[in-house]
Amino acid sequence: MASLSFSSSLKPCSNNYSRKIVTRYRAKHDYNTDYQSRGLTISNVATKPPSNVVIPSKQDDENIKKNVAWTSVKQERWQGDLLVQGEIPLWLNGTYLRNGPGLWNIGDYNFRHLFDGYATLVRLHFENGRLAMAHRQIESDAYKASIENKKLCYREFSEVPKTDSFLSYIGDIAKLFSGASLTDNANTGVVKLGDGRVVCLTETIKGSIVIDPNNLDTIGKFEYSDNLGGLIHSAHPIVTDSEFLTLLPDLINPGYVVVRMEPGSNERKVIGRVNCRGGPSPGWVHSFPATEHYVVVPEMPLRYCAGNLLKAEPTPLYKFQWHPESKAYMHVMCKASGNVVASVEVPLYVTFHFINAYEEKDEEGRVTAIIADCCEHNADTTILQNLTLQNLRSFSGEDVLPDARVGRFRIPMDGSSYGSLEAALDPNEHGKGMDMCSINPNFLGKKYRYTYACGAQRPCNFPNTLTKIDLMNKTAKNWVDEGSIPSEPFFVARPGATEEDDGVVISMISDKNGEGYALLLDGSTFQEIARAKFPYGLPYGLHGCWVPKT
Numbered sequence: 351m352a353s354l355s356f357s358s359s360l361k362p363c364s365n366n367y368s369r370k371i372v373t374r375y376r377a378k379h380d381y382n383t384d385y386q387s388r389g390l391t392i393s394n395v396a397t398k399p400p401s402n403v404v405i406p407s408k409q410d411d412e413n414i415k416k417n418v419a420w421t422s423v424k425q426e427r428w429q430g431d432l433l434v435q436g437e438i439p440l441w442l443n444g445t446y447l448r449n450g451p452g453l454w455n456i457g458d459y460n461f462r463h464l465f466d467g468y469a470t471l472v473r474l475h476f477e478n479g480r481l482a483m484a485h486r487q488i489e490s491d492a493y494k495a496s497i498e499n500k501k502l503c504y505r506e507f508s509e510v511p512k513t514d515s516f517l518s519y520i521g522d523i524a525k526l527f528s529g530a531s532l533t534d535n536a537n538t539g540v541v542k543l544g545d546g547r548v549v550c551l552t553e554t555i556k557g558s559i560v561i562d563p564n565n566l567d568t569i570g571k572f573e574y575s576d577n578l579g580g581l582i583h584s585a586h587p588i589v590t591d592s593e594f595l596t597l598l599p600d601l602i603n604p605g606y607v608v609v610r611m612e613p614g615s616n617e618r619k620v621i622g623r624v625n626c627r628g629g630p631s632p633g634w635v636h637s638f639p640a641t642e643h644y645v646v647v648p649e650m651p652l653r654y655c656a657g658n659l660l661k662a663e664p665t666p667l668y669k670f671q672w673h674p675e676s677k678a679y680m681h682v683m684c685k686a687s688g689n690v691v692a693s694v695e696v697p698l699y700v701t702f703h704f705i706n707a708y709e710e711k712d713e714e715g716r717v718t719a720i721i722a723d724c725c726e727h728n729a730d731t732t733i734l735q736n737l738t739l740q741n742l743r744s745f746s747g748e749d750v751l752p753d754a755r756v757g758r759f760r761i762p763m764d765g766s767s768y769g770s771l772e773a774a775l776d777p778n779e780h781g782k783g784m785d786m787c788s789i790n791p792n793f794l795g796k797k798y799r800y801t802y803a804c805g806a807q808r809p810c811n812f813p814n815t816l817t818k819i820d821l822m823n824k825t826a827k828n829w830v831d832e833g834s835i836p837s838e839p840f841f842v843a844r845p846g847a848t849e850e851d852d853g854v855v856i857s858m859i860s861d862k863n864g865e866g867y868a869l870l871l872d873g874s875t876f877q878e879i880a881r882a883k884f885p886y887g888l889p890y891g892l893h894g895c896w897v898p899k900t
């Protein structure tokens with residue numbers, strides 16, 4: 351596989367943010383002015399919403415009538431108790447963490463794409479019916495360097511640091527190949543490993559950052575101790591109490607390496623490798639599904655593009671390219687042997703988030719097919735352009751959200767060459783919007799009935815409802831708060847539950863007036879059971895995890 355080594359001697363923004371500067375950054379009083387220059391303040395532990403600590407930035411002024419979901423977080427951190435309306439079940443004891451890109455500017459320079467923002471962590475701590483909230487920026491090297499140098503220093507999803515001469519451009523390309531110029535801005539998700547460590551992730555391997563779930567401190571890099579190399583991985587590993595599975599796309603010799611890491615270890619071990627069947631490079635693998643015995647490796651025709659990786663300005667599909675002629679495939683690897691036991695061509699598809707997968711068996715218990723479900727964008731890549739901040743901030747009432755559905759793949763295990771892809775239910779059930787999904791984690795890899803996701807009430811420019819989908823009855827229940835944007839509904843099972851949907855669904859809502867709240871829905875009835883207003887609205891966030899009270 352691609353084993354481009356990481357050279358730590360090459361540092362972006364090489365006017366040296368050094369160890370000395372990093373240490374200085376840690377002294378709060380010393381760097382407050384840096385935050386203020388970008389419209390951020392640090393408000394320490396507060397038990398009441400602060401009334402006078404918010405310094406609006408130019409960007410905030412511009413967005414005053416826009417949904418707070420797409421407005422940079424107002425201050426570097428806040429923590430305090432929230433007033434709860436309704437009742438939080440007494441069994442819900444633990445911490446919900448949500449990660450996402452929440453800061454999209456460096457001073458007056460505004461980022462262009464949702465995925466570029468610096469990571470903002472939000473913490474909802476539930477204990478004995480009470481709720482405390484905190485948010486805080488992750489102190490990645492990319493974030494710290496942007497503060498220190500007042501400019502972009504690392505390559506983000508679409509933003510690339512400016513080079514001022516041909517020589518520095520060549521230097522920058524070298525840093526790209528070594529990985530040194532790639533961001534470690536861990537802004538896509540957060541997972542709790544089987545050993546209790548909590549790691550924030552993005553698609554660059556170096557952007558794996560360990561945090562403290564109690565105070566949101568950035569503890570440091572999660573260093574993989576193996577020598578597998580590579581620069582990128584799936585943003586969504588599959589994490590259980592007993593393992594961590596992920597995919598490493600190989601851009602040099604197109605394929606994917608499937609790896610596994612045990613709790614307590616930092617060493618990823620190779621399970622096996624899948625070679626790509628089409629295209630000049632592997633398909634984008636933001637996520638992938640697994641069953642009890644198999645890892646499913648998607649090969650999507652939206653493929654990584656080396657040429658686009660080198661470009662300084664964003665291309666229509668950013669670092670990717672659409673290759674319908676290369677076709678689309680799904681591969682199945684046996685977890686125990688690493689053998690590829692099925693590899694089928696499927697209809698063209700575009701997905702970022704797989705929901706779940708399971709094994710279909712005959713009467714004798716033989717696996718006849720793998721079923722894999724995902725949020726599928728009708729093989730249309732437009733969604734990527736839809737997620738520019740300009741588009742998100744300029745909703746005019748026109749219905750511009752591309753349609754999406756629950757795409758269900760059936761991958762036969764009898765050696766057939768083709769698999770199928772169909773909508774699992776009528777997409778009108780959820781307003782033809784579908785993304786940011788979760789399931790009851792006890793059903794991971796197993797036959798399941800329910801998924802929770804964001805759907806659409808049209809017209810809209812982004813998924814704006816919470817939806818509970820019943821894949822057996824092919825129906826959906828929808829929750830909506832007019833003009834608001836809810837984040838991924840996250841399901842927490844009630845301890846001791848026997849029904850799949852016995853639990854609660856947590857989401858955070860950002861509204862059009864700059865406000866926001868934490869929301870708790872009943873996992874079964876999908877009715878609201880509690881909400882708690884934030885001191886001010888928070889930007890949209892992507893994915894979360896649950897850290898139960900021990």
Ligand SMILES: CC1=C(/C=C/C(C)=C/C=C/C(C)=C/C=C/C=C(C)/C=C/C=O)C(C)(C)CCC1
Binds near residue numbers: 533554669785812
């Ligand atoms: C930093 C580099 C990269 C980073 C890629 C990242 C940060 C990818 C993040 C992808 C996310 C958050 C996808 C979420 C999708 C959500 C959707 C479709 C919601 C739809 C709603 O309707 C690489 C690109 C890997 C290249 C190197 C540099």
Ligand SMILES: [Fe+2]
Binds near residue numbers: 538585636703
């Ligand atoms: Fe994601």
